[in-house]
Amino acid sequence: MKIAVCIKSVPDPDCYDKITLDPVNKTLNRAGIPAVINVADKHAIEAALQLKEEYGGSITVVSMGPPPVEQQLREALAMGADDAYLLSDRKVGGADTLATSYAVSKLIEQTGPYDIILAGNESADGATSHVPAQIAEWMGLGCICSALSIRVEDGKAIVTKKFENGTGTFRLGLPCVIAVNQRINKVRLTNMMAVLKAKKKPLTVFSAADITGLDESRVGLAGSPTQNGELHMAESTKVCTMLEGTEEEAAAMILEKIKPLLKA
Amino acid sequence: MWWMNEERQMIAAAAREFAEQEVRPAAKLMEEEEKYPEAAIRKLGELGMLGLTIKEEYGGAGADYVNYGLMIEELAKESHGFGLLAYLASELTLGLIEKMGTPEQVKDLIAKGLTGEKIYGICFTEPCGVGNPMEYETRAVLDGDEWVINGGKIFITNADIADTFFVIAKTSDYNPATMTGLTFFVVPSDTPGLTVGHIENKLGWKGSHTGQLYFKDVRIPKDAIIGAVDNAWLPLNVALLPMFATYGPMNLGAMETIFQKTLVFLKSRVQCGVSLWDAHESIRIDMMKMFLKIDNYRSAVYSALEDENRGENISAKAVALKMQGADLLEEIASQCIELHGGTGTVYETGIERFYRDAKMGTVGCGSNRTLINSLASMIFQ
Numbered sequence A: 001m002k003i004a005v006c007i008k009s010v011p012d013p014d015c016y017d018k019i020t021l022d023p024v025n026k027t028l029n030r031a032g033i034p035a036v037i038n039v040a041d042k043h044a045i046e047a048a049l050q051l052k053e054e055y056g057g058s059i060t061v062v063s064m065g066p067p068p069v070e071q072q073l074r075e076a077l078a079m080g081a082d083d084a085y086l087l088s089d090r091k092v093g094g095a096d097t098l099a100t101s102y103a104v105s106k107l108i109e110q111t112g113p114y115d116i117i118l119a120g121n122e123s124a125d126g127a128t129s130h131v132p133a134q135i136a137e138w139m140g141l142g143c144i145c146s147a148l149s150i151r152v153e154d155g156k157a158i159v160t161k162k163f164e165n166g167t168g169t170f171r172l173g174l175p176c177v178i179a180v181n182q183r184i185n186k187v188r189l190t191n192m193m194a195v196l197k198a199k200k201k202p203l204t205v206f207s208a209a210d211i212t213g214l215d216e217s218r219v220g221l222a223g224s225p226t227q228n229g230e231l232h233m234a235e236s237t238k239v240c241t242m243l244e245g246t247e248e249e250a251a252a253m254i255l256e257k258i259k260p261l262l263k264a
Numbered sequence B: 001m002w003w004m005n006e007e008r009q010m011i012a013a014a015a016r017e018f019a020e021q022e023v024r025p026a027a028k029l030m031e032e033e034e035k036y037p038e039a040a041i042r043k044l045g046e047l048g049m050l051g052l053t054i055k056e057e058y059g060g061a062g063a064d065y066v067n068y069g070l071m072i073e074e075l076a077k078e079s080h081g082f083g084l085l086a087y088l089a090s091e092l093t094l095g096l097i098e099k100m101g102t103p104e105q106v107k108d109l110i111a112k113g114l115t116g117e118k119i120y121g122i123c124f125t126e127p128c129g130v131g132n133p134m135e136y137e138t139r140a141v142l143d144g145d146e147w148v149i150n151g152g153k154i155f156i157t158n159a160d161i162a163d164t165f166f167v168i169a170k171t172s173d174y175n176p177a178t179m180t181g182l183t184f185f186v187v188p189s190d191t192p193g194l195t196v197g198h199i200e201n202k203l204g205w206k207g208s209h210t211g212q213l214y215f216k217d218v219r220i221p222k223d224a225i226i227g228a229v230d231n232a233w234l235p236l237n238v239a240l241l242p243m244f245a246t247y248g249p250m251n252l253g254a255m256e257t258i259f260q261k262t263l264v265f266l267k268s269r270v271q272c273g274v275s276l277w278d279a280h281e282s283i284r285i286d287m288m289k290m291f292l293k294i295d296n297y298r299s300a301v302y303s304a305l306e307d308e309n310r311g312e313n314i315s316a317k318a319v320a321l322k323m324q325g326a327d328l329l330e331e332i333a334s335q336c337i338e339l340h341g342g343t344g345t346v347y348e349t350g351i352e353r354f355y356r357d358a359k360m361g362t363v364g365c366g367s368n369r370t371l372i373n374s375l376a377s378m379i380f381q
């Protein structure tokens, strides 16, 4: 089984308190913030590893982004993927989810065909959850988001998906796109030998011109109907009130405060 | 930092992940129940983290010493004592066999050590003092095709854990001029006549089991020796001393944790509306001085490990790193406890245990006062 995993490089969520907004360009100031593989995408890689262990085959990781994203692709190779492709070109930069999904779908078509295309359900920075479903749409494939388990039976993917109030199980024809929920698995710890071997695994960087049939009017800023509006830092308006007096008095004051909320 | 590259960043990140997921809970049990972190040590083996520098042809990862240092640094950020145990289960013991073992020993002992299937211990110290081989009482005598060992060892790490010990014993009278008369033996822990005595209740390095071993007519095959008869100092010099450099990243990881915790505390502890950090210039100066000392130590650690990569003899540097690092860790832990006030002395804050471990580092595996003498003779003679 040939599996592709779409990964996104995002600013390390542990450093979000250090990210500031650029009010003029309406972008995030990411200088000095390390990039990491989006957490949900790590779960997609783990799901791919488990599928490969079960059914055999190969795992290819794909990403679109600036050249430093090679580092996150190397990490994916260290986690156990077999090869990696990066689409990196100024022309594809500044893309919204529509333009991103178009470019990534073209990268997948170029390097495929694949039986299953996996992705994380949402990114830690944008968090729209648009891209996986849009990739499926561009490629004319079936798609399930928020997957909690995946197995393959009689050439079909059996996928359990999370709903707001429960789960449902679907049967999809292959190839298909599956975006995984972070609860699908526990990502295994990385083997040091695999880290050292990762540098020898193939990683190919494509420019826009390398992608056959890429419609340049659909990529990058030009291909993005979404434009950023105003950006504001979230203001914390919570205040902490210190209650004076004995424990009993303080308890009584807390009760007074929460009583109206209980009635509502 | 000049020694970092893409691969090393990945090694450090993988080790950090391991430390957070596996060492953190194990360290709690080490501290609170004196529990040896067996599962975590074996898991290191499963993940290729034991014997990272061992040659690929022997089944190791063939990584360089900087990669190894980065891994130890990350492990020690969670627990200095765990760093020590990982070192003992990997480069110290496996490195000894890699550099000095026979092909059979390499095949048997390294393969089982790499996976964590077998854990080893090293036995020098005797009641007369570790640096006093003249008076060592453990002796081995050849009887036909077997060595017969009698005597005892004290302060042996992994005393009741190790599957096999590498034991120094007298095979003839010790000659201080030529440093001959001692031989390194390979003794499986289940050999009849070998018994484990008292396990010490120590100040720090909790969860590492340090204890006594008794040898009563312990018989091992004639070829169960490392290096040559009467010449244990060669393996010591070639394999064990340079690996003292491991104390470098071990101490460094511990210092980094304490420093970071203290920085976060000082910025968040607010009195009269101002954080301790903002309120007191003296505190900022103290922190800056500590930062610079840690930064200098870090450079010294990785430059020594890079020298080791180039095949230079780093024994003197390694001993210096052990000595200076133990003192610096103690100083930093002490100051950071003071900067925390009362909470610094509380176990749950997670600083005082590094202070206790720092003190262990000034004595265990060669005390600072002794090492400074050895260092002087290594450098000036």
Ligand SMILES: Cc1cc2nc3c(=O)[nH]c(=O)nc-3n(C[C@H](O)[C@H](O)[C@H](O)COP(=O)(O)OP(=O)(O)OC[C@H]3O[C@@H](n4cnc5c(N)ncnc54)[C@H](O)[C@@H]3O)c2cc1C
Pocket: B121, B122, B123, B124, B125, B128, B129, B130, B131, B154, B155, B156, B157, B158, B202, B205, B210, B360, B363, B364, B365, B366, B367, B368, B369, B370, B373
């Ligand atoms: C937790 C722990 C784990 C250990 N693990 C092991 C192990 O796995 N294997 C092993 O073989 N040993 C081990 N040891 C033993 C350790 O190496 C010795 O305890 C240490 O080197 C000090 O030696 P000693 O206890 O014999 O001190 P002593 O020789 O009794 O000396 C006492 C003190 O006198 C001073 N002193 C002694 N000699 C000199 C000198 N030449 N110059 C200046 N000052 C001197 C020093 O201050 C020294 O600390 C361990 C010890 C500890 C505490």
